[in-house]
Amino acid sequence: MSDVYALIKSWSILERMLAFVLLAPVAGGVLAGIDRKLSARFQGRYGPPVLQPFFDVFKLVRKERIIVNKFQDFPIVLFLLFTIFAGALFFAGADLLLTIFSLALAGTFFVLGGFCVSSPYSHLGAEREIIQTVAYEPMIILLAVGMYQVTGSFRVGTILRHHGPLILYLPGVFAGFLYILTIKFRKSPFDLSMSHHAHQEIVRGITTEFSGPALALIEIAHWYETVLLLGMVYLFFAFNPVLGFAMVAATFLFEIFIDMNYARFRWQLTFMSSWLFTAVAGVSNIIVLSLLR
Amino acid sequence: MGWFKRSPWVLHYNATSCNGCDIELIASLTPLYDLERFGIINTGNPKHADILAVTGSVNEKSRQVVRNLYDQMPNPKVVVAVGICATSGCVFQDCYNVLGGVDKVLPVDVYVPGCAARPEAIIDGMLAACDILEEKYVQRKKSRRGVQP
Numbered sequence: 193m194s195d196v197y198a199l200i201k202s203w204s205i206l207e208r209m210l211a212f213v214l215l216a217p218v219a220g221g222v223l224a225g226i227d228r229k230l231s232a233r234f235q236g237r238y239g240p241p242v243l244q245p246f247f248d249v250f251k252l253v254r255k256e257r258i259i260v261n262k263f264q265d266f267p268i269v270l271f272l273l274f275t276i277f278a279g280a281l282f283f284a285g286a287d288l289l290l291t292i293f294s295l296a297l298a299g300t301f302f303v304l305g306g307f308c309v310s311s312p313y314s315h316l317g318a319e320r321e322i323i324q325t326v327a328y329e330p331m332i333i334l335l336a337v338g339m340y341q342v343t344g345s346f347r348v349g350t351i352l353r354h355h356g357p358l359i360l361y362l363p364g365v366f367a368g369f370l371y372i373l374t375i376k377f378r379k380s381p382f383d384l385s386m387s388h389h390a391h392q393e394i395v396r397g398i399t400t401e402f403s404g405p406a407l408a409l410i411e412i413a414h415w416y417e418t419v420l421l422l423g424m425v426y427l428f429f430a431f432n433p434v435l436g437f438a439m440v441a442a443t444f445l446f447e448i449f450i451d452m453n454y455a456r457f458r459w460q461l462t463f464m465s466s467w468l469f470t471a472v473a474g475v476s477n478i479i480v481l482s483l484l485r
Numbered sequence: 486m487g488w489f490k491r492s493p494w495v496l497h498y499n500a501t502s503c504n505g506c507d508i509e510l511i512a513s514l515t516p517l518y519d520l521e522r523f524g525i526i527n528t529g530n531p532k533h534a535d536i537l538a539v540t541g542s543v544n545e546k547s548r549q550v551v552r553n554l555y556d557q558m559p560n561p562k563v564v565v566a567v568g569i570c571a572t573s574g575c576v577f578q579d580c581y582n583v584l585g586g587v588d589k590v591l592p593v594d595v596y597v598p599g600c601a602a603r604p605e606a607i608i609d610g611m612l613a614a615c616d617i618l619e620e621k622y623v624q625r626k627k628s629r630r631g632v633q634p
Binding site for chain 1: 559
């Protein structure tokens with residue numbers, strides 16, 4: 193493990209960014225495949241091959257490109273670019289705040305993509321996406337604040353090298369982050385704006401009007417996002433790489449488990465519960481931490 | 486490489502079916518038959534679909550809807566007529582109020598007979614549709630190459 197660390201340390205920032213851009217979609221796609229296989233297993237089905245998400249994307253790229261207006265694909269390309277930018281910054285060890293803000297910007301472009309078409313389902317999906325963003329954003333900011341309080345830096349590289357175990361200082365922040373991670377992964381009970389599953393009350397929500405290559409871009413952006421968010425989970429356990437990777441895997445399995453066991457919440461419950469959880473777990477953790485100092 | 490036959494997404498529309506074939510079509514997605522092991526997803530959105538599965542002997546009311554759904558699907562696309570009603574109209578074919586089969590409205594590629602069509606037959610039909618989907622993609626690519634110098 194230390195050899196890998198030494199290798200990554202010897203890379204320049206640009207090399208690390210490039211490694212993320214090339215490797216993250218592979219990892220994200222395989223994770224999505226494992227997700228689908230495990231979900232099927234939970235339901236007593238055999239499930240698709242693990243590489244199924246790649247087959248889907250390769251197919252979507254080859255489909256006919258249908259657009260309803262010429263601005264439609266533009267926000268989706270920006271959504272992908274800013275998601276990649278956020279992830280590349282994070283894995284290059286740069287500023288955590290900038291990562292979070294560019295991830296939020298990517299989400300905003302996705303919402304704009306949903307609003308720029310005329311389908312009412314897409315609009316409804318985009319409105320729900322905004323509600324979801326409002327629901328999860330405070331907790332992500334608190335994550336950065338909490339990590340700053342413990343390590344004294346917003347730089348991912350410094351946080352990663354911090355010797356003390358972050359999870360012992362920030363258990364509440366981690367619990368809150370776990371809660372909103374379900375929203376970010378678009379899993380039940382919070383898959384309001386779009387869902388990977390067949391059960392869907394608003395057709396396909398925000399992606400209703402996106403077909404073929406544009407849908408492939410959305411899928412790839414989601415892979416990048418998954419890898420970035422699991423990287424944030426790793427930061428809590430960075431003092432021990434083996435434990436870190438184990439906890440990342442455990443978190444991912446936990447999210448699939450939650451996905452399989454819950455029906456969809458209404459938006460009111462999604463919004464209230466995530467803010468309540470943010471306040472109880474996240475804010476109280478930050479207050480206790482600042483009193484201890 | 487045959488990406489289309491590895492990941493065909495199905496849109497299901499009930500064009501005045503008695504619901505028998507619809508239930509069987511949904512049954513083929515359940516744990517017992519599990520269509521998803523072939524990468525087949527049941528989607529509710531024509532813009533994401535590759536295969537249009539129609540049940541029932543289309544009538545004047547559903548004719549425009551079926552046509553509309555078909556037109557919204559991006560190429561390449563395949564139509565599967567599920568059940569004997571969708572195939573030929575069955576015992577209703579002489580009725581004044583039905584058109585008698587999906588092929589009166591759309592170019593059907595695969596016919597899955599049966600009343601109701603059994604899940605095994607539907608899965609067989611879907612896999613045949615996958616091969617046709619692949620062929621259509623190859624043809625489309627060739628014709629596009631022909632147009633552009």
